[in-house]
Amino acid sequence: MEELIYRAKILQSALPYIREFYGKVFVIKYGGSAMVEEGLRDSFARDVVLLSYVGIKVVVVHGGGPQISKTLEKMGIKPHFVGGMRKTDQETMHVVEMVLSGDINKDIVALINTHSGKKVYAVGLSGRDGQLIKARKLDKVRYFRELGLEPPEEDLGFVGEVEEVNVELLRTLLEKGYIPVIAPVGVGDEGEAYNINADLVACEVAAALKAEKIIFMTDTEGIKDAEGRVIPTLTPDEAYRLIKEGVIKGGMLPKVKSALRSLAMGVRKVHIIDGRVPHAILLEVFTDEGIGTEVVSTLSPQDTEPSVRI
Numbered sequence: 001m002e003e004l005i006y007r008a009k010i011l012q013s014a015l016p017y018i019r020e021f022y023g024k025v026f027v028i029k030y031g032g033s034a035m036v037e038e039g040l041r042d043s044f045a046r047d048v049v050l051l052s053y054v055g056i057k058v059v060v061v062h063g064g065g066p067q068i069s070k071t072l073e074k075m076g077i078k079p080h081f082v083g084g085m086r087k088t089d090q091e092t093m094h095v096v097e098m099v100l101s102g103d104i105n106k107d108i109v110a111l112i113n114t115h116s117g118k119k120v121y122a123v124g125l126s127g128r129d130g131q132l133i134k135a136r137k138l139d140k141v142r143y144f145r146e147l148g149l150e151p152p153e154e155d156l157g158f159v160g161e162v163e164e165v166n167v168e169l170l171r172t173l174l175e176k177g178y179i180p181v182i183a184p185v186g187v188g189d190e191g192e193a194y195n196i197n198a199d200l201v202a203c204e205v206a207a208a209l210k211a212e213k214i215i216f217m218t219d220t221e222g223i224k225d226a227e228g229r230v231i232p233t234l235t236p237d238e239a240y241r242l243i244k245e246g247v248i249k250g251g252m253l254p255k256v257k258s259a260l261r262s263l264a265m266g267v268r269k270v271h272i273i274d275g276r277v278p279h280a281i282l283l284e285v286f287t288d289e290g291i292g293t294e295v296v297s298t299l300s301p302q303d304t305e306p307s308v309r310i
């Protein structure tokens with residue numbers, strides 16, 4: 001009996017969060033580095049379904065960097081990254097689209113739908129579907145300068161940035177109770193594909209939907225300082241200092257950039273969490289302590305617009 005009462009209390013402790021977040025949009029960036037093991041992928045899918053059933057409107061944006069690199073290596077192509085961005089020639093672009101829109105997107109949709117019951121379904125989309133993500137070539141000079149870094153000389157090829165998100169398509173799906181699962185491939189004016197870092201896509205989608213929260217699930221406990229300690233709360237000033245010192249680098253650069261931009265565009269909360277921890281999303285959403293790193297803006301909550309309920 002005691003055990004049952006304890007379980008009931010745990011369920012009840014979620015009520016304040018469910019009340020607060022009912023109808024609000026959460027964007028979950030599911031990094032390729034966090035998709036490490038079948039059991040974890042399964043618990044991710046269950047958590048997404050649970051959030052949906054308690055009335056939270058979930059959008060999943062997935063990555064797949066390590067999986068793309070693996071396929072390229074099998075083909076004898078050496079992956080090459082500059083500041084967390086994969087240099088993408090025509091052949092690489094073909095592989096990126098195949099792995100992201102073909103394999104990974106469909107796998108995640110299938111997994112969520114195994115747990116989804118009769119009311120909630122995942123719908124897989126790439127930026128091509130319904131012109132969901134209109135894209136253009138990444139303005140590398142602006143991108144790197146905004147991070148306080150010198151832009152690289154080399155051309156990054158088909159690396160893109162988001163020009164526009166078809167927010168109506170996403171709202172329509174969310175209103176009907178679907179879970180959009182988005183592959184970060186954008187489409188240009190001539191129908192050409194762009195490889196967009198998934199962190200950047202998650203950020204633009206969250207901003208366009210006026211989301212309450214964006215959660216980056218990755219393969220580290222959070223953002224770490226020079227001594228390797230997790231920083232529980234990261235401010236913009238500290239972020240830029242750590243980037244300058246080379247402590248925040250590689251795959252963490254687009255994440256931090258996207259985190260800061262999301263806040264500036266009105267997303268209320270930004271978290272970077274360890275996707276290798278089972279039920280990491282639930283720990284973040286349904287506890288006061290949270291986990292990982294919360295990135296905060298210098299704006300006070302009164303200065304930002306409220307997030308939207310759908």
Ligand SMILES: Nc1ncnc2c1ncn2[C@@H]1O[C@H](COP(=O)(O)OP(=O)(O)O)[C@@H](O)[C@H]1O
Nearest residue numbers: 031032033218220222223224247248249251252
């Ligand atoms: N200061 C930092 N704190 C934590 N991780 C960092 C930091 N700087 C760079 N990283 C790297 O960023 C990686 C996460 O980015 P990435 O590999 O692109 O993951 P994802 O697939 O989730 O986007 C970490 O595994 C780590 O190697």
Ligand SMILES: CC(=O)N[C@@H](CCC(=O)OP(=O)(O)O)C(=O)O
Nearest residue numbers: 031032063064065085086197198
């Ligand atoms: C331009 C660029 O870097 N695109 C990424 C897209 C996938 C991605 O972002 O995957 P993760 O979230 O797992 O890192 C890439 O080609 O790896």
